[in-house]
Amino acid sequence: MIKLSYITSYLTCPRLCYYRIHFGEMSFTEMTAAREIYFSLRQGFDLEWAKKRAESLHDSFDFETFNRVAEKFVYVDHGYKSVEIDALIKSDALNLLVSVDEVVEVGDNELPLFLSLNPPEKGVWMKDLIKAGAASLAGGFREAMFYYAYTGELRRAEVTFGVRKRVLKLMERVKLLQKGFLPERRESGYCNYCSFKEDCESKPETFASKFL
Numbered sequence: 001m002i003k004l005s006y007i008t009s010y011l012t013c014p015r016l017c018y019y020r021i022h023f024g025e026m027s028f029t030e031m032t033a034a035r036e037i038y039f040s041l042r043q044g045f046d047l048e049w050a051k052k053r054a055e056s057l058h059d060s061f062d063f064e065t066f067n068r069v070a071e072k073f074v075y076v077d078h079g080y081k082s083v084e085i086d087a088l089i090k091s092d093a094l095n096l097l098v099s100v101d102e103v104v105e106v107g108d109n110e111l112p113l114f115l116s117l118n119p120p121e122k123g124v125w126m127k128d129l130i131k132a133g134a135a136s137l138a139g140g141f142r143e144a145m146f147y148y149a150y151t152g153e154l155r156r157a158e159v160t161f162g163v164r165k166r167v168l169k170l171m172e173r174v175k176l177l178q179k180g181f182l183p184e185r186r187e188s189g190y191c192n193y194c195s196f197k198e199d200c201e202s203k204p205e206t207f208a209s210k211f212l
């Protein structure tokens with residue numbers, strides 16, 4: 001099964017995606033903390049509950065990260081009725097599993113809502129659109145909403161044919177990594193936080209990996 005988190009990891013670094021597929025992910029990121037806070041506040045609980053929930057559910061829970069995110073988190077009730085929090089949308093035909101932060105009722109439609117941290121100047125990040133594209137492929141949604149945790153803004157974006165095509169191409173690449181291909185390193189600022197850094201630096205690149 002291809003998880004949405006593999007696709008978004010691939011966008012950060014193909015090799016990071018390889019590691020997460022084969023070894024899981026142990027780090028407690030800002031995004032993980034923000035999701036826990038959003039889930040709790042949306043259901044009428046407070047930050048203390050969010051902290052306890054996160055601590056209970058994540059072996060790698062980190063107080064410092066949680067507190068840093070809690071200080072920056074801006075919660076605004078966007079007013080849309082919640083259909084489901086932390087929902088899973090699955091397509092057996094595509095072998096795709098999409099974790100959606102919330103499904104909300106917008107007029108006569110149900111739309112997926114994804115949490116993000118800071119918004120771009122205009123529109124939404126490509127990485128966020130890719131999430132919406134995966135939800136569209138798995139659940140047939142034509143649009144998605146995005147809640148920016150550090151500003152409290154809500155934005156909406158349409159999922160185009162081009163976005164769905166890009167997701168399918170990413171899925172094809174992720175499938176190759178699931179089969180065991182080790183892709184090349186993609187050095188970036190993320191390497192400083194990457195929990196696989198040590199192993200990654202000791203693994204050589206292959207000629208084939210350059211094509212992934």
Ligand code: SF4
Nearest residue numbers: 013016186191194200
């Ligand atoms: S250390 Fe950097 S290049 Fe290696 S897997 Fe992590 S993010 Fe990718």
